[in-house]
Amino acid sequence: MKITDIKVFVCCPGRNFVTVKISTADGTYGIGDATLNGREMAVVTYLEEHITPCLIGKDAHQIEDIWNYLYKGAYWQNGAVSIAAIAAIDMALWDIKGKLANMPVYQLLGGKSRKGITVYGHANGESIEEVLQNLGTMIKDGYKAVRLQCTIPKTKGTYGTMEGKKNYYELQGNRPLPPEQEWSTSKYMNFIPELFKQAREKFGYDIALCHDVHSRLTPIEAARLCKLLEPYNLLFIEDAVTTENPEGYKVIREHTDTPLATGEKFNAIWDAKEMIQNQWIDYVRTAVTHGGGLTPLKKLADFASLYHVRMAPHGAPDLSPICLMAHMHFNLWAPNFGVQEFIGFGTPELNEVFLYDIALKEGLLYMEDKPGWGVDFNEEAAKKYPYKRSYLPVSRLEDGTLWNW
Structure with a gap:
């Protein structure tokens, strides 16, 4: 062919x-x-x-x-x-x-390992009260796992919040140059445990909760944060530190039993090898798009399974519905699948360009059985939405030092 x-x-x-x-x-x-x-x-x-x-x-x-x-x-x-x-x-x-x-495609891999895909959504907010309100709505919508992110008081542009926008897709617009955001580790460390304390007090422990640090801490700072969050029984802490030095996760692991997740920036199995075989992490976050496709990702899953490490693919809004559907097939097959990040069903504009069919029922995401990925691309509709140069933000400490974003 x-x-x-x-x-x-x-x-x-x-x-x-x-x-x-x-x-x-x-x-x-x-x-x-x-x-x-x-x-x-x-x-x-x-x-x-x-x-x-x-x-x-x-x-x-x-x-x-x-x-x-x-x-x-x-x-x-x-x-x-x-x-x-x-x-x-x-x-x-x-x-x-x-x-x-x-x-x-999942049939070509060996068939289903489960009936549906466990997903976690995002509850964000400019205050703890707003985050908890959004968390309550998501619980009512059937989510069994939710990521909590909140603006840190007296800090501009905290990672993971909506910055007053209605949805993730609005965040892309009007960024011809990288915007700059402010970061304070001490303010963050003093605030985040309170977010999870109030979440557990209000909603209990049946809902799985997680949090994304976005690589903004040093290993010992991350270890301290994980210790502080231990009473709240998190599903995992994501990207506690950068992955360039894998042994940073060894430091964290030696200080806490909070599960650790990372890998959304991994390009190959070699990036994950040391962390997996030393069991320094519990979830690998590599996505099909940023990990080289389905061919290497299924090998990564098989390798991770030898060390009791689960797959939790990255599901950011900058991955198209094609990637989402590829993850659906991969997750249905992977015996060591854990959870899939899911930012929602998209906007009318997005769903005009990408044609697919999914449904969320009791915390599980389902799709129709169709040949291939089960998603199509409307070339004519895409012409209505031309490319706009845009960038992710840049993060700086309060004294101006460039930091991880």
Whole structure:
């Protein structure tokens, strides 16, 4: 089954997305997500100038060989730009294979390990009262797990809050240059335990709660935070410290029994290897789009399962519904799946461009059984929403020192 055409689309139905469409000689096509927030056009160039010319005429069925061809054959391996590009190609090829087999992709992996996908939503707010109000609404909506993020008093632009916006997609707009936000570790450390204390007092312990530090602490600071949060029995603390030095997680692990999650910026199994085999983490957060596609992610899941580590793929709003649907299939199959981040059902604009069908029932996300990923891309609708250059924020300490965002 020869590859005859590869097209790359960039659109902004609220946020920027990069979509790849691969067509074959018999007219079958598959789609993949190549979105890399703030570096979208770098991935587009990589796809159009360095990948597409190499794949025309190749057999679309040879997914494993094509993945290795693009990864090993480039010599300059790894890196967020190249991995996002490879991931989109890999996703599109799995979509094609599923359509040709007339089967959902999860069936090609070995079938279901569960009936539905456990998800966690986001309860954010400018105050503890607002966060708890949103948490209560999510519990009523059926969520069994929720991430809590709150603006830190007297701090501008705390990570994970909505900044007065109605939804995540509004956050993308009007950022032609990176906005700068303020960070204070001491204010944060003195405040966050109170958020979880009040959440447990009001809603009890049946709801699973988690929190994203976003790599803003040192290992010993993170260890102290995890100790302070132990009484509130969190599902996990995410990205407590940066992952460049894996042994930072060893320091945290030696001081607390709060479960740890990280890996949304991992590009390859090698990034996760040391943390997994030393059992310094409990959840791997690598996404299909940013981890190179389904082909390497299923290998990462198998490796993690040997060490009792579960998969909890990143589900940010800068990953398109194509990635979400790929995660649905991956999570249905993976025996060591833990939980999926889920930011909601999107906006009318988003759902005009990406066509898919999911439903949340009693904390579990379900989809219809369709060949391939079960998601399509409306090229004509996408033309209505042109690309807008946009960036993630930059974080600085109160004295102006550049910090992790």
